[in-house]
Amino acid sequence: MLFRRIYQFLIVYIIGIGFLLAIKAVLSLSDYVIPGIPLVIETAGQVFTGYFFDVMNTLSVTVLGQGISIIMAFTVGIAGRKSSWIGSFIKVTAYNIQAYPIVALAPIIFILLGDGFIPRLMIASMICYFPLLLSVLGIMATPVTDIEHFYIVTGRMRWQLEVKIRAFENLSKLTTVIAGSATLAMAGTIVAEFIAANAGIGYSIRIALYQSDLAKILIALFMIGIIISIYQGILETLGEVIKVKWSISKKGEVL
Amino acid sequence: MQLECKHLNFTYPGSDVAVINNLSFSMKNPGFNALFGPSGVGKTSLAKLIARGNARYDGDIMWDDMETILYTYNLERLPGWSSTGGHLSKVTPPGKEGLKEHLVQVFELTDVLGSRFSQLSMGQQNRINLIRYLLQEFDLLILDESLANVDEKLRETIILAIKDLFADKMFLYISHNLMEVSKFCRQILVFGKPSENKGCFMISGQDYQNKYHLDKKKLDLTMLEIMNAF
Amino acid sequence: MRKRTVISLIFLLVLMSATSLQAKDVQLNYRLKWLFNSSVAGDIYADVNGYFKAAGLSVTVKEGSPEKNAINELELRHADFGVASADQVIRALDKGAKIVVLAQLFQVNPMQWIYRADQPEIKTLQDLKGRNIGITFGGNDETVMNTILAKAGISKKEVTITGVRFDFTPFFMRKVDVWPVYRNSQGVILKDKLAKEGEAVYFFNPADFGVNFVANSVITSEVMLKNKPAVVETFLGALLKGWEAAMDPANEADVLNAVKRLDTSTHDAIMQQQLAATRDLIKPSPSIPIGTIDMAAWQQTEQIMLKEKQIKKPVHIETRLSRLVQK
Structure with a gap:
């Protein structure tokens, strides 16, 4: 799973670079517009270590931000799963907040909180939270009648059990969504760093953009891609471990 | 203990066709009764109405001396996060552990208690599901094809054991097995084919108990009576 | 009937001559470095007040932004002329871009x-x-x-x-x-x-x-300068005429009107102050023609960038500065 993710990314990256080099060759562009391979390698030698720590810095915010968004999505999803007034109120509020583009809200967040760690964390969480919320709401609002019936008619049903049943029955979907949301959390963190922060790979990309240094940006993209692939791979592997441990299967189908 | 329906009519919301049309019947005293008929005649719909589903209907359903009515069906599943034995223990009310062990033995499930629900065969899944209902407090238990995919011999053992162990309870057994219903049920509500506009008939079954002696002639007569009714 | 035919023929001839005149205009794209506001008043004025048109040019003046880069557009042939800061120019030259500086708009770095x-x-x-x-x-x-x-x-x-x-x-x-x-x-x-x-x-x-770091300048590609020197000269002449007129306090109201049409978000009073501030930076003295290239400042800019390791090797900026308008 992990290695597949990495080599899939490498294929995409190489195709992308190849495409850029083809344009460079066809239009005879200078290294300023599209850097050649030697310049990319030379730049990598200069910035690789620095960018590695920048990406790790970004990743730490990403992991934390994703964790927060998972907690938020589950809290809102569980609270809003009922078709009651409060349930629909929570859903509508969550949807409305998300309707504002985060890039528009970001400056307000930065003005209020400055450009430190917390705003990055907030923006990362907010960007990856909504898709998670939609999945969690969808899962939590759909009864698993074949399992829940017994607990309902015998008066044993509690909200914790209901959540557990629905989460368990949709574990594959949940782990896929959570692993997928890692990309969003990373993108969110980078956007936050790009808009206003003094650390992280998004901040380094912004500096490289100031200097129109595409070689640096290509290195940054490579680092981001590799690290996010590894992170997603780990999340997917974890998901598999959890599924095997919980022995997820349906209707007699043994995994 | 009595279950009685008077002029019961039921149509699913959004449909023009009545599933139950002017149905009246009465079942008295504890015992193993049946709802019998071809698919789609309204057996499950009636079972759900009796089990106090929220659906709206016309007419009357009267439960006399019946506090708890449970409805179970053959597609039910146990959660997959722990073993079936674990789940069974969790839902066994205090004081019923002995009954649980006895039922597990009779239902021939001792060897699979350590397995997850998904690892069981369909017959085993239906049996373990039925056990957990039998362990609950109830006055009337509706078994909607709850012994599907169980072999005939074991099905007979199970039905006789249920009749023996729960003699003071009423059961409504929904099955498509003519012989089984005729042999073990006391009152059989037979649903006629709607296309032939036959209505419903109450027929008396042989109501065999443990260590019964088979009277083939009487059984054939009951079976014939049922066949003629739908 | 005959009268009608004659009128139609005359109309057709007028239309044809107008189209052929239109066809003679050289089509050019000019990419600015920043959004439309008072700091690009001369570029707007040259366009709006027909300086380009009078020179036989049909110039599309395109707004800039942080994401837009005139040097890239020159190389990709999306633009024929552009505005870039000195550091952009020197960095691009360091990486092999074939560009030349035609005029230095800001005599004082804003x-x-x-x-x-x-x-x-x-x-x-x-x-x-x-x-x-x-x-x-x-x-x-x-x-x-x-x-x-x-x-x-x-x-x-x-x-x-x-x-x-x-x-x-x-x-x-x-x-x-x-x-x-x-x-x-x-x-x-x-x-x-x-x-x-x-x-x-x-x-x-x-x-x-004593730290003179050059700001925005007008640039074009080497190919353009080599192949169409007359067009380059005509464009630059028209542009700088437009700038000279725009920076003339006598034209202030006219210039502000032109800018206001494109920059609707800035208050009039602020826009006026911005124009005045731009005037001081573009034409700090009546004796300095707009667009004058300050060779010493460019060389200092290159030295600073070299020292700050912004570029790897000297680019000899003096060889890339057009002699059309030099101190």
Whole structure:
């Protein structure tokens, strides 16, 4: 799973670079517009270590931000799963907040909180939270009648059990969504760093953009891609471990 | 203990066709009764109405001396996060552990208690599901094809054991097995084919108990009576 | 009937001649560095007041933005002329771009620092010591401030450097004392805002202390200059005429009207102040023609970038500066 993710990314990256080099060759562009391979390698030698720590810095915010968004999505999803007034109120509020583009809200967040760690964390969480919320709401609002019936008619049903049943029955979907949301959390963190922060790979990309240094940006993209692939791979592997441990299967189908 | 329906009519919301049309019947005293008929005649719909589903209907359903009515069906599943034995223990009310062990033995499930629900065969899944209902407090238990995919011999053992162990309870057994219903049920509500506009008939079954002696002639007569009714 | 035919023929002839005249106009794209506002008043004025048209050119003046880069567009042939800052030009040359500088629009770099007048005035570079100075990491101001500090022999420990962004709150809250601004745009707005609070400001201009870092210039590709020198000369002539007229205080109302049509978000009073500030930077003295290339300043800019390791090797900028308008 992990290695597949990495080599899939490498294929995409190489195709992308190849495409850029083809344009460079066809239009005879200078290294300023599209850097050649030697310049990319030379730049990598200069910035690789620095960018590695920048990406790790970004990743730490990403992991934390994703964790927060998972907690938020589950809290809102569980609270809003009922078709009651409060349930629909929570859903509508969550949807409305998300309707504002985060890039528009970001400056307000930065003005209020400055450009430190917390705003990055907030923006990362907010960007990856909504898709998670939609999945969690969808899962939590759909009864698993074949399992829940017994607990309902015998008066044993509690909200914790209901959540557990629905989460368990949709574990594959949940782990896929959570692993997928890692990309969003990373993108969110980078956007936050790009808009206003003094650390992280998004901040380094912004500096490289100031200097129109595409070689640096290509290195940054490579680092981001590799690290996010590894992170997603780990999340997917974890998901598999959890599924095997919980022995997820349906209707007699043994995994 | 009595279950009685008077002029019961039921149509699913959004449909023009009545599933139950002017149905009246009465079942008295504890015992193993049946709802019998071809698919789609309204057996499950009636079972759900009796089990106090929220659906709206016309007419009357009267439960006399019946506090708890449970409805179970053959597609039910146990959660997959722990073993079936674990789940069974969790839902066994205090004081019923002995009954649980006895039922597990009779239902021939001792060897699979350590397995997850998904690892069981369909017959085993239906049996373990039925056990957990039998362990609950109830006055009337509706078994909607709850012994599907169980072999005939074991099905007979199970039905006789249920009749023996729960003699003071009423059961409504929904099955498509003519012989089984005729042999073990006391009152059989037979649903006629709607296309032939036959209505419903109450027929008396042989109501065999443990260590019964088979009277083939009487059984054939009951079976014939049922066949003629739908 | 005959009368009708004659009229139709005349109309057709007029139309044909108009189309053929139109066809004679050379189609050009001109990419600016920044959004339409007073700082590009001359570019707008040259277009709106028909300076290009009069020269037989049909120029599409395209608005710039942080994401747009005129040098890339020249190489990709999306633009024929553009505006780029000196550091962009020198970096591009370092990486093999084939471009030439035609004219230097800003004689004084608008990139300066603002600070409150209740603080001691910065009369010598040593006065920077102990201050909290804002810089945009990766931006020109970082390069310039590094040069200033090195020139003054001030170590990074003797000042506090704070990374800044678009949000001025740290300056308003006095967390940062000396804040980088574009003198003719943000500088005007900040000065106005603080004036409303009863606070006066000073501007710290690196050029006053011998650090001349060139700002925006008009550029084109080497190919364009080689293959169509007449078009280049005509374009530059029309553009600079437009700028000269736009910077003439007598035309202020007309210029403001032209800018206002494209920049609808800036208040009139602010726009007027911005135009006045731009005038001081573009044409600091009546004797200096607009577009004059300050060779010494360009060479100093290259030296600064070399020293700051912004470029790997000398680019010999003097060989890339057009001699059309030089000091």
